[in-house]
Amino acid sequence: MKDCFLGIDIGTGSSKGALVDISGNVLASASIAHSMSTPASGWYEQNADDIWWYDFVFLAQALVEKLHKLSIPKECIRSVALSTIAPCVLPVDIKGKPLRPGILYGIDTRATQEIKEIEQNVGKDNIFRMTGQHLSSQSCTPKIRWIQKHEPAVWEKTHKVLTASGYLVYRLTGNYTIDMYNAIGYAPIFNIRQKCWDKTYAEGILDLSVLPEIYWSNKCCGFINKKAKEETNLPLGIPVITGTADAAAESLAAGVKSVGDMMMMYGSSNFFIVKTRELRPVPYFWASNFLEADTTVLTGGMATVGSMFKWLSDSFPGRTYAEWEQLAKTSKAGANRVTILPYFAGERTPLFNPDARGVIFGLSLTTTPGDLYKAFQESVGFGIRHNIEILKKAGESPERIIAIGGATASSDMMQGISDITGCRQELPKQRLGACYGDAFLAAVGSGYIDSLENVNLWVEIEKEFIPNPALVQQYNEAYYRFRKLYESTKSLLVSQ
Numbered sequence: 001m002k003d004c005f006l007g008i009d010i011g012t013g014s015s016k017g018a019l020v021d022i023s024g025n026v027l028a029s030a031s032i033a034h035s036m037s038t039p040a041s042g043w044y045e046q047n048a049d050d051i052w053w054y055d056f057v058f059l060a061q062a063l064v065e066k067l068h069k070l071s072i073p074k075e076c077i078r079s080v081a082l083s084t085i086a087p088c089v090l091p092v093d094i095k096g097k098p099l100r101p102g103i104l105y106g107i108d109t110r111a112t113q114e115i116k117e118i119e120q121n122v123g124k125d126n127i128f129r130m131t132g133q134h135l136s137s138q139s140c141t142p143k144i145r146w147i148q149k150h151e152p153a154v155w156e157k158t159h160k161v162l163t164a165s166g167y168l169v170y171r172l173t174g175n176y177t178i179d180m181y182n183a184i185g186y187a188p189i190f191n192i193r194q195k196c197w198d199k200t201y202a203e204g205i206l207d208l209s210v211l212p213e214i215y216w217s218n219k220c221c222g223f224i225n226k227k228a229k230e231e232t233n234l235p236l237g238i239p240v241i242t243g244t245a246d247a248a249a250e251s252l253a254a255g256v257k258s259v260g261d262m263m264m265m266y267g268s269s270n271f272f273i274v275k276t277r278e279l280r281p282v283p284y285f286w287a288s289n290f291l292e293a294d295t296t297v298l299t300g301g302m303a304t305v306g307s308m309f310k311w312l313s314d315s316f317p318g319r320t321y322a323e324w325e326q327l328a329k330t331s332k333a334g335a336n337r338v339t340i341l342p343y344f345a346g347e348r349t350p351l352f353n354p355d356a357r358g359v360i361f362g363l364s365l366t367t368t369p370g371d372l373y374k375a376f377q378e379s380v381g382f383g384i385r386h387n388i389e390i391l392k393k394a395g396e397s398p399e400r401i402i403a404i405g406g407a408t409a410s411s412d413m414m415q416g417i418s419d420i421t422g423c424r425q426e427l428p429k430q431r432l433g434a435c436y437g438d439a440f441l442a443a444v445g446s447g448y449i450d451s452l453e454n455v456n457l458w459v460e461i462e463k464e465f466i467p468n469p470a471l472v473q474q475y476n477e478a479y480y481r482f483r484k485l486y487e488s489t490k491s492l493l494v495s496q
Contacts, residue, residue, distance in 0.1 A: 002027075002072055003448060006080040006234070007438025008059050009246055010052050010164060012036065012104070012268045017059035018432050019067060019077065020439035022448055024458030028066035029432060030059050037101065042109040042345075045101035048090050048167050052102070056082070056168055060232040079239040079446035080172070080224070081438040084164035086245035087185030089143045091158040096170055099154045103143050106303055107269065107345050109354045111142035114149070118142055122188050122201045130198065131187035132281030132288070137303075137346060137354045140185040141205050148206075161210050165243045172232075172240050173222025176212035179242045183214050184288045192279065195289060217244040217291040218445045218452060241445030243438065247271040247299070248291060250404050252437030252452065254428055255459035260399030264425065266407030268310075269348075270384065271301035274391065274398050282394040284350035285387075291441070292452050298396055300349030302383045306407055308344050308358070312376060319369075325412060327370035328377060333419070333474040335375035338362045339481045342379040343493070350390040351486075357493045361485055377413045381420030381475075382482040388421055402426045402461075404433060411465075418465040420475045429462035 004027055008017040013036075018029040034051045036044050046052065064074045090102040103110070115135045119127065128134060135142060140161075148155045162170065163185075166178050183190045183197075189205060191198035197208045215221045220239040229236040243249070251263035251273045262274040276296050281287040285300040313321065343356035360375075388398065403425045408414055418425050430436055440458055443449045449457070 002076050003078050004067075004072070004076050005439045005442035005446070005448070006060070006063065006077050007249075007435040007440070007442055008056055008080070008082045009249060009434035009438055010055055010082070010084040010168070011246055011434070012085050015055035015059060016433060016435040017063050018435045018439055019063050020436065022443065024430070024440075026430070026432065026436070027070065027072070028063050029435070030062040030066070032058050036104065040110070044104040044108040046104060047101050048098040048164070052084065052164050052168060053171055056171075057232050060234055064233045074233070075235055077235055077238060078448060079241055079442040080234065081241035081442035081445060082165055082168055082243040083246045083249035083434045083438050084168065086163055086165065086182050086247075087138065087140050088164040089140050089147070090162045090164065090167050091147060091154055092160050092162055092167070093157045094159040098167070099157055100147070100151065102164055102167075106136065106138035106348050107307070108143070109137045109346050111137070111146040112354050114142035114145040115139065118145065118188070118205065121204060126201065127188040128281065128283065130192070130201065131184065131190055132192045132279070133184065133187055133286045134283065134352055135187055136348060136352050138185065138286075138348060139187055141187060141189065144206055158210060160212060161206070162212060165245070166212050169221060169240060169243065172224055172228045174225055175222040177215055177221045177242055178212045179217040179244045180214055180289045181217055181244050181248050181291060184286060186211070192281070192287065192289065215242040216293060217242050217248065218441060220445055239446045241442050243441065244291060246434045247273060249434035249437035249441065252291075252440050252455055253430070253433055253459070254402035254404045255455055255461070256402065257453045257455050260397070262398035262401045264384070264401050264403045265301075266305055266403065266405035268305065268307045269301060269303055270305045270380065271299065272387065273297050273299045274396055276396060280394075280396070284390045284394065286349075298391065298394075300387055302342065302380070303345040303348050304342055305380055308342055309376065311344060312373070324369075324373045325410060327368070328374040328412065330370040331368065331374040333471045334478040335378055336367060336371040337481070338367055338371050338375040339478065339485055340375045340379040341482070341486055342376070342383055349387055353490070355493055356486075356490065359485060359489060377416055378420060378478065379482070380413070381417040382479050384417060385421045385479060386483070388423065398423070400426065402428060404428065404431070414465045418467045419471045420479065422467045422472070424467065425465045426461045427463040429460040430458070
């Protein structure tokens, strides 16, 4: 029999799944697209059953069917691990039924006022000491407070608050869980050093009884139960590994294993994870325990990347992305002095400013569509350069950057980012993304592979982008304009 492992990732705009054998070969893969709702400005939601669970069931069934066509019995599936967009907030009742759509991660900025209230009540310094981070639109507790204030009938019925991955684990096993990495979203009631829920600052936020049990991502947290077997067609009783956030699973798919390794994920947003020698909270990023015991990381990222290009395409229709890219080739480094602030949904690190907004600056009658698109591309590079500079000042210099995600399909954009940042970027050969990392997590969690540090057994680097030293001066000047533009206009960038 051919042992294989199931990994499924639920993303912002689509979900993917893969069955991978013990050597890292993909036996079958599948994907499905979905949408998200925006019931008000700055609100982003998804239905837990109609999207998260529906997609999981669809992918599991599709992959089992593909396995059957390969004459491999589904009993060869040894375990399953999953990842999802994170952190999300989903209140469920005593029967585990969702009480409202899940509130999404940092792109959802509805709880700006609640962030300020919690900071005032608890103290920013106290929050940082407890959790190694400051509150932002990425945080769960302000969104929980938002539900309490604006939807009291929902909160009254709330039995547990789950993440997206926690809800799927519940549907598979009947157990309420959260992984250690996702728990950092619950500042200031998660103690990052003791690795547990902490009631010190919980008063006025929530009772700790509504929170699920914390597991390391690589640990088994239950087994496929009878109801889940009937819906998914997965083998009864196989281990379910706790899983994690999509970005953390992406880091495994990228091959992050050693201190100094940095995963740079380009998707609807940008997210990076750099593995550190020890837990070192710094004010501009999120320090976190990682996927297995005694591993730590610093994380951060930009709020908009792919979603910004989608906005451009939707707002100025008539050209495909490929046509825009061809036009960008006609522009030079610095985009004819057009500078863009990519803060179309506020900004995460290192600004932590949900009120930040996008700016297009420097237009003239000589500006071409190619200049405009190149400026959008360069704005991503400038945002990443800003993050890397602050990381280095904090004493964490990435030694190896592995790029992953949909935007890596644009070689021009990847090269431009390397030119702007002065950093080499590596692209893995296998680009399935988070679901591939999930499958590896499943193999480790069920004991078929010893440690997550053995991910090099599966991951091979296919391509590198080397910085062009001839462009240093142009991009230094353009980066200066980028930084100066935000500092000069941030007082005007106030949300309505």
